[in-house]
Amino acid sequence: MKPIGAFISLKALKEYGNRLLEEYGIEYAHTHLPVFPEEARELYSGVKCLPENFEKESYGDLKRLLEELRRIGLKIFASYPVFSRPEIARRGAEYSAWTILGKPHYARACPTNPDVLRRIVADLRSLVKLYGVEGVILDFIRFESPMAGLDYFLTCFCPSCCENMRSLGYNPVSIKRDWLRMLDFLGKGGFPKEIVKQGTLSTPDVLDLYNEFPGVFEWFKYRSEYIESVVKIFASTVKEEGGRGTVVGANLLSPWWSLLAGQSYRAFSRILEIIEPMLYFDWMQWEGLTAVKELSHAYGVDKNLLSKFYYVATGLSTIVEPRNYDESRLSGLPPASIEAGLAKISYWNIGGARIWPVVLILRTDIVHHLLNERISNISMATREFFVESVKSAARGNADGLVYWNFDGAEKDVVRELYNVWRAESG
């Protein structure tokens, strides 16, 4: 059977850890582990933004728990949220990402800030050293996505990042200029309307956009190039501390959105052993909503038009008919979207990384804090739907399967999915 992993909290790991493998078939527990700088002082020398300390006693308990679980065959992957770091961003504007308009991001650390990078390297080393984990999964190893809204999406333009762009041959001034011009262009509505009418974003349209707004394309290229360079550094860091056998993987946005945030499947596949694309049937279609809402608010252009536009522009329209704004936030893609995502990733996987899609097995119904509106998958998220999702991952030839997440899922459904995967994955 191809392996199953799951994201699971430490609390649930304590409660279910000894049953995960036998009862649910889950071999790879992905969990957030706290770092203890006082246990690994030498790794943190020179780091200015040190982590907060946890109680020493809980460290001992945690280490014992992980050792116990390992003895019964469970493998532990430390999930590490690289640049999504509210606790670092809060320490001051010099540590946080800045938007194109100069606003500090409340939750994103600046990806080029040397202190932030030193801290990340120290954390990665310390996770491997303290816990001897089987692997590290780099999460949020990317720039911001459109779901954070236009302003936050257009990060980081802090002095350190602008300097970094220049050093790699990019011009932050023309990038900013072209982005602001392209927002005006999109805001007029004529272009989105034409693309929705055509039903495709064709080569002539793309070349025309490139001629008009080359800085926008340069910016996407810069994002991918920079992220690739840090993936290399962080992967080497983990290997150096843990040895060649320590696995390094990453969670990537779905292939419809990944390049917008600087994640190139091609590049990641050459560096990492495991790629875990987040093929969440709902988030794959929700990802553009906040940017749509903000653009509509700023320019008065119809948000249903902009919503349909992104289905066409990203290629989601090859899976479903382009949807209105409200329909988008209150539904998700069909299970076959997982297979479609895997097919796209497969031709980008030039490095031969193992692809373990993360599939969603939760009902979600929340008010999103940036969209400031309800998003919900409950119209679709049934037991049958999750079964079909797992079958779709198997049909797409996934090398493994990961659940998001164990804590929130109904446990008898997780048991059933184990049987489905066992029967379907070969």
Ligand SMILES: [Zn+2]
């Ligand atoms: Zn920056």
